[in-house]
Amino acid sequence: MDWFLIAVTVIVFFILIIINTYLIIIYQHPDDKNEAYLPKILILLGFTLSQACILLLPLDVANKDGYAGCAGYDTSVCGGLDMQGFWEGVYITILVFVIFLIPFAIFYYEADDGMGNANESMLCNAIKYEVVVLIASTLTLVLMYFYLGETNIPVDVLTASVSQSTTHTMAAGSWPSAASPPPFAALTTADYDNAASTLPSASSHVTMQVTFPVYASAMLSFVGWFFFCAFGGVGLASLPVDLICAFVYRPRHMDAFEFAEAQLSVRARVAELVEIGEMLKGERAARAEKGQGYWQRRRGEKSDRATVNRFKQAVFMLENDVAELKLCHENYHKYNPLVPFFQLFLGIVSLVLSLLWVLQICLFVLPSPPITGFLNNYFEWFDSWFGLFGVLSVAVFSLYLQACVVKGCFKLGVRFFFISLHPMKKNGTYMNSFLFNLGLILLCSLPVVQFSTQAFSDYARFTDVNQIFGVQVKYLRFFEYFWTTNAFIYAILGMAGLSAIYLVLKPRDRPADPSALKESLRQNRRR
Numbered sequence: 001m002d003w004f005l006i007a008v009t010v011i012v013f014f015i016l017i018i019i020n021t022y023l024i025i026i027y028q029h030p031d032d033k034n035e036a037y038l039p040k041i042l043i044l045l046g047f048t049l050s051q052a053c054i055l056l057l058p059l060d061v062a063n064k065d066g067y068a069g070c071a072g073y074d075t076s077v078c079g080g081l082d083m084q085g086f087w088e089g090v091y092i093t094i095l096v097f098v099i100f101l102i103p104f105a106i107f108y109y110e111a112d113d114g115m116g117n118a119n120e121s122m123l124c125n126a127i128k129y130e131v132v133v134l135i136a137s138t139l140t141l142v143l144m145y146f147y148l149g150e151t152n153i154p155v156d157v158l159t160a161s162v163s164q165s166t167t168h169t170m171a172a173g174s175w176p177s178a179a180s181p182p183p184f185a186a187l188t189t190a191d192y193d194n195a196a197s198t199l200p201s202a203s204s205h206v207t208m209q210v211t212f213p214v215y216a217s218a219m220l221s222f223v224g225w226f227f228f229c230a231f232g233g234v235g236l237a238s239l240p241v242d243l244i245c246a247f248v249y250r251p252r253h254m255d256a257f258e259f260a261e262a263q264l265s266v267r268a269r270v271a272e273l274v275e276i277g278e279m280l281k282g283e284r285a286a287r288a289e290k291g292q293g294y295w296q297r298r299r300g301e302k303s304d305r306a307t308v309n310r311f312k313q314a315v316f317m318l319e320n321d322v323a324e325l326k327l328c329h330e331n332y333h334k335y336n337p338l339v340p341f342f343q344l345f346l347g348i349v350s351l352v353l354s355l356l357w358v359l360q361i362c363l364f365v366l367p368s369p370p371i372t373g374f375l376n377n378y379f380e381w382f383d384s385w386f387g388l389f390g391v392l393s394v395a396v397f398s399l400y401l402q403a404c405v406v407k408g409c410f411k412l413g414v415r416f417f418f419i420s421l422h423p424m425k426k427n428g429t430y431m432n433s434f435l436f437n438l439g440l441i442l443l444c445s446l447p448v449v450q451f452s453t454q455a456f457s458d459y460a461r462f463t464d465v466n467q468i469f470g471v472q473v474k475y476l477r478f479f480e481y482f483w484t485t486n487a488f489i490y491a492i493l494g495m496a497g498l499s500a501i502y503l504v505l506k507p508r509d510r511p512a513d514p515s516a517l518k519e520s521l522r523q524n525r526r527r
Contacts, residue, residue: 005059005062005063005079005081006081008059009059012055013048013052016047016048016051016052017044017048020043020044020047020048020051021044023047024040024043024044024434026426026427027424027425027426027427027428027429027434028040028427028429028431028434029427029428029429029430029431030427031430032430032431036431039105039109039431039434039435040431042101042102042105042435042438043431043434043435043438046097046101046102046438046441046442047438047441049090049093049094049097049442050094050402050438050441050442050445051399051402052090053090053094053445053446053449054395054398054399054402054445054448054449055395055398055399056083056086056087056090056449056465057394057395057398057449057452057453057460057463057465058391058392058394058395058398059081059083059086059391060083060087060460060463060464060465061390061391061394061459061460061462061463062079062388062391063078063079063080063081063083063463063464064078064079064462064463083463083464083465084464084468087213087217087464087465087468088211088213088214089213091213091214091216091217091220091446092213092216094220094442094445094446095216095220097438097439097442098220098439098442098443099133099134099137099138100130100133100134102435102438102439102442103129103130103133103439104126104127104130105431105435106432106435106436106439107125107126107129107130108122108123108125108126109122109431109432109435140219141215141216141219144215144219144478145212145215145216148476148477148478149209149210149212149215149476149477150207150208150209150210150476150477151207151208151209151210151471151472151473151474151475151476151477152205152206152207152475152477152480153205153206153207153208153471153472153475154203154204154205154475155203155204155205155206156203156204157203157204208472210472210473210476214468214472214473215476217446217468217469217473218473218476218479220443220446221446221447221450221469221473222479222482223443224443224444224445224446224447225447225482225488227405227409227440227443227444227447228405228444228447228448228451228488228492229488229491229492229495230408230412230495231404231405231406231407231408231409231412231440231444232401232404232405232408232444232447232448232492232495233408233491233492233493233494233495233496233499234404234407234408234411234412234495234496234499235403235404235405235406235407235408235409235411236354236357236358236404236408236492236496236499237354237496237497237499237500237503238407238408238411238499238503239350239354239403239404239407240347240348240350240351240354241347241500241503241504241507242347242407242411243343243344243346243347243350244343244344244347244348244351245507245508246340246343246344246347247340247341247343247344247347249508250339250340251324251327251328251332251335252328253328253329253332254328254329256329259325259328259329262325262328263325266318266321266322266325269314269318269321269511269514270318272514273311273314273315273318273514275518276311276314276514276517276518276521277311279518279521279522280307280308280311280521283521306520307517307520307521309413310512310516310517310520311512311517313413313414313511313512314511314512314514314517316414316423317414317509317510317511317512318511319428350400353396353397353400354404354496356375356397357397357400357401357455358493358496359374360374360375360455361455361489361493362493364376364455364458365454365455365486365489366486366489366490366493373458373459375393375397375455375456375459376456376457376458376459377458378390378393379393379394379456379459380458380459390459394452394456394459394460397452397456398448398449398452401448401451401452402441402444402445402448405440405441405444405448406424406437406440406441408499409422409437409440410422410423410424411499414509415509422436422437424437447488449465449469450469450473451489451492453465453466453469453470454469454470454489457470
């Protein structure tokens with residue numbers, strides 16, 4: 001047992017708890033201060049769980065439990081931690097959060113429409129919707145596990161007699177001398193390639209039933225990949241672009257005349273948004289009085305949702321512009337001029353990380369065989385300097401993908417209006433926005449781990465998670481097509497490329513057109 005790894009794990013866990021507690025305190029809305037403790041505990045545990053899921057990968061790399069020598073003849077590099085148990089525990093916990101805790105909390109708080117609903121009504125609505133989610137999720141997962149829970153792992157069978165080769169296979173633990181490894185322990189990839197080219201071989205498959213936690217991880221990862229492709233791909237391009245733009249378009253001091261003109265523009269925007277808000281309330285009241293049928297009501301709600309999202313985006317952009325305007329004049333003495341330069345530094349670092357990820361995909365993940373190990377080689381080189389440098393690098397690259405997911409979701413909410421906007425604002429984030437972002441992060445945590453494991457498979461070859469995602473999950477029935485063809489990886493690369501082109505042409509976010517909003521509301525009222 002490696003007590004150093006255990007100590008590091010415990011210390012990192014408490015550090016994550018402290019960091020996430022601090023983030024909740026500084027980002028929570030004043031209306032939620034000193035109340036809503038249960039959702040705050042849920043959010044604290046959920047954020048810690050998502051980060052722990054990502055950081056289990058570098059811990060698994062350091063543990064090296066997948067190394068054959070850990071069976072007993074060469075344990076000097078083995079950490080001794082039961083990473084298989086850790087991973088399965090995390091999978092089940094994420095499943096509970098995603099299909100039970102977070103949906104119930106969101107249904108409960110979204111039930112409060114500001115029209116005076118009683119707590120009993122909110123609770124009943126939350127329970128009603130949650131029962132539907134639980135039944136649908138449980139039936140889908142259980143039925144798919146029983147009918148599609150087998151994995152067909154391809155193997156190459158090399159045939160040779162003992163007289164033809166100096167190596168042979170044997171059962172685990174049957175080698176008589178623990179002091180020296182068996183003859184096959186030191187085989188390299190070159191040895192295997194040489195054997196494959198000289199010995200008679202045949203392709204075959206090993207069929208096995210995976211455990212329920214492993215299948216649950218495959219199901220969650222499959223669903224999460226759709227969000228990861230969309231939001232992660234956009235985030236790979238938008239995170240560096242937005243940080244660099246924050247420096248380029250940083251607040252600059254205005255004289256009294258410039259500030260007065262800017263104030264007039266802001267007041268005009270405020271008046272337009274107030275008018276739109278009144279029109280939106282009137283349109284909802286008129287639709288309620290008509291007593292529409294189900295399908296007509298559904299069409300109205302869909303149109304109303306898009307309009308509300310545009311309205312929220314315009315209000316959000318106005319609030320940001322007002323805050324920046326104050327920094328340009330009346331609060332200029334409070335403005336720290338070093339902040340934009342720190343954002344520029346983070347933007348350059350983000351740009352480098354995004355480019356390295358794209359190169360790793362193009363040079364190692366997609367080609368077969370890979371052109372080069374690229375980052376895998378560098379991580380192993382880093383480990384020759386300091387034993388944990390490569391492990392820490394894996395953590396940085398994996399956590400960066402998680403940050404890209406959050407950024408991509410926010411960017412799509414600002415630029416397009418098919419999803420609701422849930423920004424994380426300092427002293428301005430409501431609990432439902434916390435819960436929405438938490439659900440998204442947890443759903444994308446497993447795709448991030450799976451993608452990182454595949455991208456760093458050479459470096460992470462001795463990990464338990466590589467045996468799970470790189471072997472068992474990869475060849476599961478139904479899911480096999482998506483994993484073996486790299487369909488999702490092509491999708492995330494395409495999203496990143498399209499987003500980069502779009503953001504180069506339109507780097508700044510613009511508020512929704514108030515005239516288009518008014519016209520949309522007028523058309524809805526005529527229907």
